[in-house]
Amino acid sequence: MKIVKEALAGTLESSDLLVKVSPGSGTGLEVVVSSEVMQQFGHQIDHVVRDTLARLGVTAGLVVVEDKGALDCAIRARVQTAVMRGAEAQTIDWSALS
Amino acid sequence: MTDELDFYAVDPATSARERRDIRALLGRCGLDYEEHIQVFVVCRDAGRLVACAGLESNIVKCCAIDPDLRGGSLSLTLLSEVVHLAYERGHSHLFLYTRPENVSFFQGCGFYALAEVPGYVTLMENTPVGIRSYCDRLRALRPQGLRADARIGGIVINANPFTLGHQYLVRLAAAQCDWLHLFVVSEDVSFVSYRDRFALVEEGVRGIERLSLHHGSQYMVSRATFPDYFFKEKGVVGDCCTAIDLLLFRNHIAPALGITHRFVGTEPFCETTRKYNADMKFWLQGAGSTAPAVTVIEEARTRSGGTPISASEVRRLLRSRDLDRIRALVPAPTFELLREKYLSKILPFAPDPLGHGGEPDAPARRAVAAGI
Amino acid sequence: MKLRRSMLFLPGANAAMLSTAFVYKPDSIMFDLEDAVSLREKDSARILVFNALQLPVYREIETVVRINPLNTPFGLPDLEAAVRAGVDVVRLPKTDGAEDVELLEREVERIERACGREVGSTRLMAAIESASGVINALAIAKASPRLIGIALAGFDYVMDMQTERGDGTELFYARCAVLHAARAAKIDAFDVVWSDLNDEAGFLKEVDLIKRLGFNGKSLINPRQIELLHNAYAPTEEEVEYAGRVVAAAAEGERKGLGVVSLNGKMIDGPVIDHARRVLQRAEASGTRK
Numbered sequence: 157m158k159i160v161k162e163a164l165a166g167t168l169e170s171s172d173l174l175v176k177v178s179p180g181s182g183t184g185l186e187v188v189v190s191s192e193v194m195q196q197f198g199h200q201i202d203h204v205v206r207d208t209l210a211r212l213g214v215t216a217g218l219v220v221v222e223d224k225g226a227l228d229c230a231i232r233a234r235v236q237t238a239v240m241r242g243a244e245a246q247t248i249d250w251s252a253l254s
Numbered sequence: 255m256t257d258e259l260d261f262y263a264v265d266p267a268t269s270a271r272e273r274r275d276i277r278a279l280l281g282r283c284g285l286d287y288e289e290h291i292q293v294f295v296v297c298r299d300a301g302r303l304v305a306c307a308g309l310e311s312n313i314v315k316c317c318a319i320d321p322d323l324r325g326g327s328l329s330l331t332l333l334s335e336v337v338h339l340a341y342e343r344g345h346s347h348l349f350l351y352t353r354p355e356n357v358s359f360f361q362g363c364g365f366y367a368l369a370e371v372p373g374y375v376t377l378m379e380n381t382p383v384g385i386r387s388y389c390d391r392l393r394a395l396r397p398q399g400l401r402a403d404a405r406i407g408g409i410v411i412n413a414n415p416f417t418l419g420h421q422y423l424v425r426l427a428a429a430q431c432d433w434l435h436l437f438v439v440s441e442d443v444s445f446v447s448y449r450d451r452f453a454l455v456e457e458g459v460r461g462i463e464r465l466s467l468h469h470g471s472q473y474m475v476s477r478a479t480f481p482d483y484f485f486k487e488k489g490v491v492g493d494c495c496t497a498i499d500l501l502l503f504r505n506h507i508a509p510a511l512g513i514t515h516r517f518v519g520t521e522p523f524c525e526t527t528r529k530y531n532a533d534m535k536f537w538l539q540g541a542g543s544t545a546p547a548v549t550v551i552e553e554a555r556t557r558s559g560g561t562p563i564s565a566s567e568v569r570r571l572l573r574s575r576d577l578d579r580i581r582a583l584v585p586a587p588t589f590e591l592l593r594e595k596y597l598s599k600i601l602p603f604a605p606d607p608l609g610h611g612g613e614p615d616a617p618a619r620r621a622v623a624a625g626i
Numbered sequence: 627m628k629l630r631r632s633m634l635f636l637p638g639a640n641a642a643m644l645s646t647a648f649v650y651k652p653d654s655i656m657f658d659l660e661d662a663v664s665l666r667e668k669d670s671a672r673i674l675v676f677n678a679l680q681l682p683v684y685r686e687i688e689t690v691v692r693i694n695p696l697n698t699p700f701g702l703p704d705l706e707a708a709v710r711a712g713v714d715v716v717r718l719p720k721t722d723g724a725e726d727v728e729l730l731e732r733e734v735e736r737i738e739r740a741c742g743r744e745v746g747s748t749r750l751m752a753a754i755e756s757a758s759g760v761i762n763a764l765a766i767a768k769a770s771p772r773l774i775g776i777a778l779a780g781f782d783y784v785m786d787m788q789t790e791r792g793d794g795t796e797l798f799y800a801r802c803a804v805l806h807a808a809r810a811a812k813i814d815a816f817d818v819v820w821s822d823l824n825d826e827a828g829f830l831k832e833v834d835l836i837k838r839l840g841f842n843g844k845s846l847i848n849p850r851q852i853e854l855l856h857n858a859y860a861p862t863e864e865e866v867e868y869a870g871r872v873v874a875a876a877a878e879g880e881r882k883g884l885g886v887v888s889l890n891g892k893m894i895d896g897p898v899i900d901h902a903r904r905v906l907q908r909a910e911a912s913g914t915r916k
Contacts, residue, residue, distance in 0.1 A: 162346035165670050167334035168363050169327055171642035174334065176364075176380075178346065181387055188382045192362070220382060222364035224330070230641040233677040237670040248703065250710045250741070253676060338666070 159217035163242035166234035173223040173231060175238040180218035185209065191223035204228050208235040211252050217242070259304075259328065261335045264294045266308075272296065275303040276316075283318040291315055293343070295335040297328065304328070307336040312345035313478055317352075333363040337380065348380040349478040351498075368473075369501040371542075377479065377498045385502075388473060389510035395466060396511060397433050407431035408503075408513040408548070410475055412565070414444040415592060416454040417584045419519060419563035422556035424459050427517040430551075433464045435511050440470030441477055445569060445599075450591060457587045473502050496530055500537035505545045508538075515549045521564065558582050568592075573600060627904065629653050629911055630775065630814050631843035631859045632852045633690065637662035638671035644678040648687055650849035653911075656690040659704045660719050668700045672707045679711035690751070692717040696729060705730075709737040709748050715774055720782065721752035723762045727769035734772070749774045751816075755782035760800045763807035775814030777845065778804045783818075794835060805840055814842040823848050833858045856912040861905045863914045869902035876902075 162178040180186060187209070189202045201223055208231070209219065219238075223231070236253055239245075264272040276294055277287045291308035294316070298304065304323050308316040314336055319329055340348055349368075352360055354376045357367055365378040368385055379385065400406070407427045411420055428434045438455050442448040456467055472478050479499035507513070516538060518531055531552055538548040555562035563583045571580045572592060581589050634652035636643045638659045647655055657678070663671040679689060691713045693704035708716050718730050730750060738745045750772040754760055760783070767776050778800055780791060789796045797818065808815035817836040820829045833855055836844060844855060861869065871889060876899045879887035887894050 162341065164338060164341045164346070166641070168330040168337075169334065169640075169642055170330070171645050173641075174337070174364055176346070181391070186383070190364070190382065218383065220364070226641055227645045227681070229677040229681055230645060230674065233641075233670070233674040236677075237673045240669065240673070248673075248706070250676070250706060253673065254680065254710070342666070 157212050157214055157239055157243040157245060159214065159239065159242040160244060161242055163238050165237035165241060166230075168222060168224055170224050171226055171230065173221055173226045173234050175222075175234045176218075176220040177238045177242040178218045179242075180216060183216060185214065185216055185219070187219045187221070189221045189223065191221075192225055193223070197223075200228075201231060204231045205235055208232045209239070212236065212239050213252070214239055214243075258299070259331070260298045261295060261331065263339055264296050266291060266294055272303075276306050276308075279303050279306055279320060280316055280318050282321065285316060285318055288315050293339065295332065295339050297332060297335075299323070305332045307332050309336065309340055309343065309345070311477060312340065312348050312472075314340070314348055314350035317350070329359065330363065333360075337364070347384065347472065349472070350378050350380075351375055352378065369498045369505065371497045371501070375498065377502075379478075385473060385506050388471060389506050392468075392507065392510040395468070397464075397466065400432055400512075404432035404512070405430070405514055406512050407434040407515045407517055407551075408437070408508065408511070409434065409517045410437045410439065410470070410503075411455070412439040412444060412475070413446075413451045413455050414565050415446045415568060415584065415588050415596075416451065416458050417563050417565055417568055417588065418558070419555050419565075419583070420455070421458050421585060422563075423517060423519045423553055424465070425462060426553055427515075427551070428462050428465050431464070431515065433466070434462075435466050435468060435513060437468045437470050437474060439475045441475065443477075446591075446596065450595070454585070454588050454591065458585050474507065475499060496533040497537050497542070500534055501543055504538050504543050504548055508548045509545060513548060514546075515551055517551050517553060519555045520552050520562075521555070572597065575600075627907060628688065628774075629907055630688070630816070631908075632855050633816060633843065633845045634849060634852065635662065635692075635819065635845060635847045638675045638691075639663050639667040641674060644674060645681075647849070648681075648683045650852055651687075652846065652849075652852050653843065654688040654690050654715070655684070656692055656717060656845070657713075658692045659700070660692050660694050668694070672700075672704055676707040676711045679708075679713055688714050690715040690717050692719060692753075695720050696726075696733065702733065705733055706737055709734055709743065710741045712743070713748065715749045715751055717751045717753060717777070719753045719779070720755050720759075721766055721776075722756055722758040724765040724769035727752055727766055727773065731770045731772060746772065748772065751775045751777060751814075753777045753779045754800070754804055755779040756786045757783075759783075760803045763803050764810060767807040767811035767813055773811070773813050775816055775842065776804055776808050777816035778818050779845075780818030794832065801836070801839060801841075809840070815840070817841045817844040819845045819847050820851070821847060823850070826854065830854060830858060857916055859908055860912045860915040861909050865905050866909045866914055869905035869909075872899060872902035873906060 159177050159179050164176050166172050166174045168174050187202060187205055189198060189205060191198055191201055205219065205221055266273045266276065276296065280287050288308060290310045292310060294306050294308045296303055296306045304320040305328055306316060306318055307314060350360065350365060354370055354372065357376050360378055365380050366382050368377045368379055370376040409424060409427055413420055424436060436459060438452045440448055459465060459467060479502060480495050518534060521528065535550045538550055568580055568583050577593060580592060630653050632652040633654040633656050634647060634650060635656050635658050636647050638657050657675040659671050659675060675691060691708035693708060693716060694700035696702060705716065716734065718726060721727060734748050735745055738748060750770055751774055752766050754763060754766065754776060763776065767773065780797055783800055784790050784796055805815045820832055822828060829851060833844065837859060846852060872894055875889040875894065876887050
């Protein structure tokens with residue numbers, strides 16, 4: 157999927173996360189993760205985010221994640237939603253989400 | 255399970271009741287109500303207004319939470335809601351001002367500090383890469399082959415409209431520098447549109463060597479960088495409202511381009527501008543930052559028939575339809591454009607449109623009034 | 627015989643609640659994509675619920691997804707998400723007639739085939755929220771073999787009836803109609819939510835009423851209500867003791883191959899034995915009433 161506009165998903169509430177995506181200025185994919193549990197889980201969050209993006213076929217853009225201690229399933233869900241919104245996707249390929 | 259608090263968006267112009275409740279909440283929190291806020295997110299708990307956050311375009315303002323409900327998760331929900339609302343309204347790049355002691359809270363909400371006046375105020379933006387990627391783009395525009403000790407100048411002008419005075423200042427500065435970076439304020443709230451202002455400047459500085467012309471940005475003389483709304487103690491406003499803008503210039507923009515000197519014209523008519531120029535010396539040259547100092551050079555304005563040339567004088571003459579006198583103050587392209595496009599926009603009996611741009615905007619107007 | 631006393635509602639857009647609700651151990655958890663989700667978050671709630679359903683903890687509890695009505699733009703995408711994520715039960719809101727259930731069943735089967743899920747493994751429940759729905763309750767309850775139950779939803783129903791929630795008189799006919807339809811179709815019947823979280827006495831009074839009427843259970847919006855409800859549905863020690871003897875006698879009769887089961891010289895028939903089994907099941911789940 158191609159991110160064509162700025163989009164947002166999620167919240168800053170505990171156990172949730174806010175994901176912002178934008179087309180980005182460069183050509184590649186930039187992921188910036190910030191988390192309340194950065195030291196213990198920063199690497200894992202980054203991995204889940206990148207894995208989710210890869211399954212969606214996102215190869216370019218800026219993805220900023222503000223994590224509040226969310227479970228992996230919530231991280232995946234918020235990244236997927238932000239990408240769908242940013243790609244202006246009208247239909248969902250559910251197989252890319254599971 | 256349910257979310258018990260009720261969040262919704264409010265247009266303060268259309269609901270007296272909401273406006274009254276917001277004003278009361280802000281009052282309890284020691285904050286002033288901001289007239290220019292276009293929309294609020296409010297939170298009610300069993301009907302009682304317990305939290306609010308406003309948006310003036312892309313600036314988050316008037317964030318308040320009832321003292322009884324602080325310390326919980328309400329603040330995070332409030333910030334989530336206002337950020338969503340801003341996106342819905344087409345604003346993804348957000349700014350906010352806060353007291354330095356609240357910076358860590360907003361850092362937990364995805365905001366990153368841009369500039370701080372210690373003890374008074376911090377400007378934050380909602381992206382970790384905003385100022386960084388802006389400065390990266392500027393850095394890529396650095397001219398090649400300059401000596402390490404080169405004298406590199408910077409000028410920021412609004413050019414509302416571009417006058418012979420601006421042209422004179424740019425030529426004078428260029429002659430004194432190894433390279434000159436000229437920025438046109440991009441906030442589109444002035445009488446002359448940004449597109450026209452930029453085109454006139456481009457035309458007016460053509461042929462001047464060793465000069466780069468840049469578009470302005472949110473980080474430079476914008477709504478975001480002039481926080482004159484923030485403090486109740488009005489005395490502080492004057493000091494801080496220029497400080498943030500100048501610190502951003504010194505700490506980020508000047509280092510990105512290697513700017514060593516900033517040029518500015520004197521403004522004999524206007525107290526605000528004298529103040530701004532004095533502030534410029536304080537914040538660009540003084541001890542308020544660890545970034546290298548930027549030397550401020552004030553140049554006396556060029557004169558026409560004994561009167562210093564200023565954009566505000568040109569606008570005044572336009573208001574009185576005195577085209578002959580304008581002709582002597584501006585380059586020919588500016589004159590043609592004013593006569594053909596902008597003269598007709600001045601309606602007899604209408605309120606003065608010249609000081610105002612499109613929408614009302616006190617901070618940017620103030621910057622524009624300062625003649626930069 | 628699945629015990630369905632408590633069905634806990636979770637707003638589908640709330641990540642924190644979706645991540646933690648299983649700890650309250652209701653009999654079923656219902657992820658709501660309909661009324662609890664704002665228009666802005668319909669897409670995000672659907673995707674969040676889809677992902678939450680993959681959590682291993684939700685394999686150990688009955689999961690329900692309330693989709694939006696199929697005549698809205700959200701209904702079918704909600705159904706795709708729920709069926710593909712492996713939800714146990716899809717709850718259809720605003721069911722006015724058997725044709726609503728039949729349409730739902732066709733769509734569910736199409737999605738099951740498309741995603742490789744066993745056809746028929748997605749169960750359904752229908753919520754009745756209007757006068758038409760109440761009148762058609764029996765047809766609705768018999769509309770699909772996938773149905774595990776029907777539920778009465780009070781808020782929309784009283785609006786449709788041009789009245790408002792009160793002491794329960796306003797719901798009396800609807801409760802009885804829904805209950806009879808469910809029993810005739812041999813499926814479960816669920817009562818309305820109790821929304822005043824502070825009125826515990828009112829809640830318990832309503833629970834006592836619907837239990838005596840015969841409802842299997844109730845939809846809940848607060849986890850605090852789960853234990854109260856389970857306790858109210860728990861049998862007394864005497865009931866447990868008697869039920870134990872009934873079930874033992876039945877087993878004895880079966881062992882001896884007797885066509886007739888008797889206890890203390892009295893004949894006991896099928897419905898009594900079924901009732902005794904339900905009593906023991908409730909006791910096993912929540913002990914005896916405190």
